[in-house]
Amino acid sequence: MRTARKGSVEMPAFVRQLVKETEKRVSSFFKGGRGGAAEGEQPGKGEKEEVIPSPYLDRPVLDKLMEEGCARWGLTYALGSMQGWRANMEDFHNCVPQLGGELADWSFFAVFDGHAGSMVAQHCSQHLLGHILATGGMGPEDDPEKVKGAIIEGFLQTDKHLHSVARREGWERGGTTVVATLISPYYIYFINCGDSRAMLCRSGQVCFSTEDHKPYSPLEKERIESAGGSVSFQRINGSLAVSRALGDFSYKGAENRTPSQQMVSPEPEVCVVERSPADEFLVLACDGVWDTISNEELCAFIHNRLRVCTDLRDVCSQVIDLCLYKGSLDNISIILLCFPGAPQLSAEALHQEAELEDLLESKVAEIYNELCARGEEPDLLSVLTVLASTAIPGLPPGGGIQSKRNCIISAYYQQRETHKPTVPNGLGGS
Structure with missing residues (x-):
């Protein structure tokens, strides 16, 4: 048994808000149907508005x-x-x-x-x-x-x-x-x-x-x-x-x-x-x-x-x-x-996988450098957005670009490390 490390995925704010508003409206509708306060109505005197935690x-x-x-x-x-x-x-x-x-x-x-x-x-x-x-x-x-x-x-x-x-x-x-x-x-x-x-x-x-x-x-x-x-x-x-x-x-x-x-x-x-x-x-x-x-x-x-x-x-x-x-x-x-008839490891498939990951790393570096040259901040979302609109041959069938996102994220942070400003000798503090 093993546990993978945590990542840093965040729900976009507008999606989170949409989910919460939808839950609130649907919940209010059905509470109204059971005799509770309907959508748009205020709780009656002495009633407290029920707060439903988001799932x-x-x-x-x-x-x-x-x-x-x-x-x-x-x-x-x-x-x-x-x-x-x-x-x-x-x-x-x-x-x-x-x-x-x-x-x-x-x-x-x-x-x-x-x-x-x-x-x-x-x-x-x-x-x-x-x-x-x-x-x-x-x-x-x-x-x-x-x-x-x-x-x-x-x-x-x-x-x-x-x-x-x-x-x-x-x-x-x-x-x-x-x-x-x-x-x-x-x-x-x-x-x-x-x-x-x-x-x-x-x-x-x-x-x-x-x-x-x-x-x-x-x-x-x-x-x-x-x-x-x-x-x-x-x-x-x-x-x-x-x-x-x-x-x-x-x-x-x-x-x-x-x-x-x-x-x-x-x-x-x-x-x-x-x-x-x-x-x-x-x-x-x-x-x-x-x-x-x-x-x-x-x-x-x-x-x-x-x-x-x-x-x-x-x-x-x-x-x-x-x-x-x-x-x-x-x-x-x-x-x-x-089952015993499952696909087995393939030298050809491994070679193609290595070529694909090399291609993705070079594409990430290319996009990162282009954004830097235009004076734009090469954040991860920007790199992913550009890459998603790029034709990439050899992606896993059924998975597409999303299935190689971990590889892309790794390549992105490699670029950040490469482009990190160097500190001149004597100016780095104790």
Whole structure:
């Protein structure tokens, strides 16, 4: 496990202000709908205006949690997770490369993206797998229908158990999405409950990805409305942005309806894909990744990075940085699973990478010197702006110029050091 050092990224002031104003207006609107002071009205006599803390920080938390490991059947994996711009870290994970006993050649991995607090996500990360295994539906015969049934039953049991814990601990408002995979010797089981996502890359292309569970999706919307809810602003009752999750019990109170028929369903969607020697890698990630990059872009980027990086933690770190630089304001978590058929280190790719970094360093020096010659202050933003409008051949597919921003920043500070004024002898003080 390792932690990367902190950086110095700041949210532009106008973006920060826009986010805060938007939150304030949306919050006021819905408080007005529930009998509170509507937008533009003043609190009544004796009332105090509620101050809602922003869910965003003025500076992101850039420390990264990194893990890596392997399974005896040839799988290697890494996890990368970062708090980012969010005021709190609400992502959790579970990495079990080898299940025990007769399931020793099975693996389980999951990302839990919490909302309205972190406790539900943390609790589920510790107990979900146990509930799935307790169903007894998994065994050496590897029957897809039995395994699917065990997974779904495990989720429902987890939610049922969580309900009693939530009432005792006061977690009723909290919830978590889950994206997971169960890998057997013959199949890959994709498990999705919410808007995190899993993606499989096979032969260099996206072979499969899960579907996000959003309230405005036709089937999800139909269930929500049948349970007495509504969808406005693409959210359940104008508030919750996901339609399936563990927890969120304030949306699960419709009478005479099963748990899977509530406004928020705890039932996962389970898809089965037969394994192939052409399988390269599988990604599990929260929406902090998918909000900024498409399936195809991420597949291409990771495929390219695996040809120049042997450390999977470094690949995960580069994905996190890419999402941050592309504007993700959420917690960012990714698990990268590599099969025996994953791309390998390439001498040609390493040579091209070295040439690209040399080119970027020379471009930064050129821009820096041009700005100096014009009497302008060559600050980092100015250099990045000019470079972004310059045609740069050989950038990583799916990543573009943002994926090499750390290299550019390093080259910029090298130029600053080079252009630092020298102090004549005898004038430098004691």
